Amino acid sequence: MTLMLTSVASVAEAEIAAAGGADVIDCKDAARGALGALPSAEIAAILRAVAGRRPVSAVVELPHDPAAARAAIEETAALGVAFVKFALPATPDADALIAALAPIAQRVRLVAVLFADLGPDLDVLPRLAAAGFAGALLDTAHKGKGRLIEHFDIGALSSFVERCHALGLEAGLAGSLEAPDVPRLLVTGVDVMGFRGALCRDHDRKSALDAGAVALIRDLIPGGPARASGKGSALAANVDWSLVVGHGYLESRERTREIDHVFVRDLVIPVEIGAYDFERGRTQRVRFNVDVDVTRVSAGGDDMRNVFSYDVIMDAIKMILASGHIELVETIAERLAELVLRHERVQALTVQVEKLDVAPGAVGVRIRRERQAETAKVHNLFPGLPDAAEPER
Numbered sequence: 001m002t003l004m005l006t007s008v009a010s011v012a013e014a015e016i017a018a019a020g021g022a023d024v025i026d027c028k029d030a031a032r033g034a035l036g037a038l039p040s041a042e043i044a045a046i047l048r049a050v051a052g053r054r055p056v057s058a059v060v061e062l063p064h065d066p067a068a069a070r071a072a073i074e075e076t077a078a079l080g081v082a083f084v085k086f087a088l089p090a091t092p093d094a095d096a097l098i099a100a101l102a103p104i105a106q107r108v109r110l111v112a113v114l115f116a117d118l119g120p121d122l123d124v125l126p127r128l129a130a131a132g133f134a135g136a137l138l139d140t141a142h143k144g145k146g147r148l149i150e151h152f153d154i155g156a157l158s159s160f161v162e163r164c165h166a167l168g169l170e171a172g173l174a175g176s177l178e179a180p181d182v183p184r185l186l187v188t189g190v191d192v193m194g195f196r197g198a199l200c201r202d203h204d205r206k207s208a209l210d211a212g213a214v215a216l217i218r219d220l221i222p223g224g225p226a227r228a229s230g231k232g233s234a235l236a237a238n239v240d241w242s243l244v245v246g247h248g249y250l251e252s253r254e255r256t257r258e259i260d261h262v263f264v265r266d267l268v269i270p271v272e273i274g275a276y277d278f279e280r281g282r283t284q285r286v287r288f289n290v291d292v293d294v295t296r297v298s299a300g301g302d303d304m305r306n307v308f309s310y311d312v313i314m315d316a317i318k319m320i321l322a323s324g325h326i327e328l329v330e331t332i333a334e335r336l337a338e339l340v341l342r343h344e345r346v347q348a349l350t351v352q353v354e355k356l357d358v359a360p361g362a363v364g365v366r367i368r369r370e371r372q373a374e375t376a377k378v379h380n381l382f383p384g385l386p387d388a389a390e391p392e393r
């Protein structure tokens, strides 16, 4: 399950985020840059207002001096936040800092932010894990100079998430993420996606949060807490539950079983593939044909929430190929089916993977896979919190 983290600068914005179904309320002053801290008094006021309805995190602007860094984190942690985020400097003193923070990491959930646009050293991840950090979040430092996915391709983002998980770290992704990025990044299995700009008026991260923009992103991420309730709640009234049904959140008497077909046709990519020695260290052309059966939502309109993007299929292929040499076309086909089926609206798919350079024609495999009864994957970032509630009907 992926959580939606929403950066807020005030109590009023925290209320919009909570009402809009954000999973985590993140205290941050976007006017101060990528990781600007709010004053302690404002964080305390947000904590009081949220009153345990959601986990609240806070950004700390970390001084380079280890003793001062420890004091800054202790001060914010003492307010009662669920975790503390801070930018890990990409300098040689990062190691000294990590070591200095290790004792605090035993008591306080620490999340190190690495900047994808500043050439982060991902070899720091094992050291974060060894020091007891809770997680690592890949973000961008220079807002307005590219989305996260323009700095790290989907294969690299997927490897980041996998690497974090292998080390026992929670993984987060952020960085001028926009609505179309959401279904693409969900496939990586990331634990938390962080948003600010996409949730603001005119997508200006220094403007106020916009409830409609919050609702759009929330609807694109399956699960999550109940929205603001209430008969007559403007937000609840604005929710088109047919979209929610379309994302597999709930059954409805109006649920449609109609299927749309989204496909990628004749995509040819050079791939390092083959079980023979002579097939190693070189690429061969591989052709992909993928047909996906997607549950149709009944609402029309030019709305991101209504579509299953072919980008998800293309990204899944890139993620698999990013792992290096693969021996069998069957392996690619199975992995691709598994990744695409992670999208809740996908009911079934056919994957055809063909090698084009071993014979005059093509050789390969075609598989058909369907969604099985699902076992919920329990998320453990905030142990002790109740499970995500179903949206009110």
Ligand SMILES: O=C[C@H](O)COP(=O)(O)O
Pocket: 005, 007, 026, 028, 139, 140, 143, 174, 175, 176, 177, 194, 195, 196, 197, 198, 205
């Ligand atoms: O932690 C998440 C950030 O606040 C994301 O901000 P952004 O979406 O404006 O890059």
